[in-house]
Amino acid sequence: MARMLLGIGARSVTWRGIRTRADRLLTLLVMLLLVVSAFADQRMETVFVESDDAMIPSREVRVWLPQDYDTGDGRYPVVYLHDGQNVFRPGGTFGCWFAEDAAAAEIAAGRMHEAIMVAIPNNEADMGKARITEYQPPTDINPRDPSRGNGICHRYAQFLVGKVKTAIDAKYRTLPEKEHTAVAGSSMGGLVSLWLGLNTDVFGAVGVFSPAFWTSSNFTKSVMEGTKKDGLRIYMDMGTNEKGNLTGDYWADALAVRAALLEQGYVEGEDLLWNPGEGDEHNEKAWARRLPMALRFLLPGEKAAAR
Secondary structure (H helix, E strand, O other): OHHHHOOOOOOOOOHHHHHHHHHHHHHHHHHHHHHHHHHHOOEEEEEEEOOOEOOEOOEEEEEEEOOOHHHOOOOEOEEEEOOHHHOOOOOEOOEOOOHHHHHHHHHHOOOEOOOEEEEOOOOOOHHHHHHHHHHOOOOOEOOOOHHHOEOOHHHHHHHHHHHHHHHHHHHOOEOOOHHHEEEEEEOHHHHHHHHHHHHOOOOOEEEEEOOOHHHOHHHHHHHHOOOOOOOOEEEEEEEOOOEOOOOOEHHHHHHHHHHHHHHHOOOEOOOEEEEEEOOOOOOHHHHHHHHHHHHHHHOEOHHHHOO
């Protein structure tokens, strides 16, 4: 009768086995509550940033604040992310990075320093063509659309640093110094992140996801022929199934740049991290999967720093 009441039927199950199952369920419940707790106190806000450059439109940026932001008066590092439509849920047309989930989990595990994240939307005008121009270095012309002329990422940089970062530093308790400021993005966003790291003294770490080097041969050449920039940490990745640009595949371009950076004196695992995505293609799903590793490297937490 006891077995029937427990829904065990004719199977022979000991009370010890039942307690073991109960312990497992309790452990899972506690873990779930910890995860929920880590996410419950997050806060998302928006800040409208005016631009005084007709080529760089004003836009609303989204700001993610970590769990403990409102419980003290501490200051926080900041990560700026391009293509902001796709960074936080619900995401954009091409998917979502779920960056708030990745950051909350990495911070809770001690692998990432508590930080503020700022998602800056791209310029969606002209069916996305304006985005490429905005993120492209001024030394290059998009080979797929030469009529747009040279890139204007130097003007985007002025907006990002002079307007967006200034507004964020004024409104929130940030650590504004270079060593506490990172920037990241994918494809053209990865390209402009590397450009910003090498051509400004604002960012101490850059996240270069699946960089579209094929669009900017002059900039790529300058990176490969350049010298190491002290104080800059570079995360770079690429999916093994990324293909389709004018040079044949993204993979070969990224490997060539990585080899050049190592030759310049960057040290793998110290100020350079190469994170290949096995079987990954060129999409938000792949970048979301690789984001946790990037966050650990860009802003390492206590556990990551102790290694």
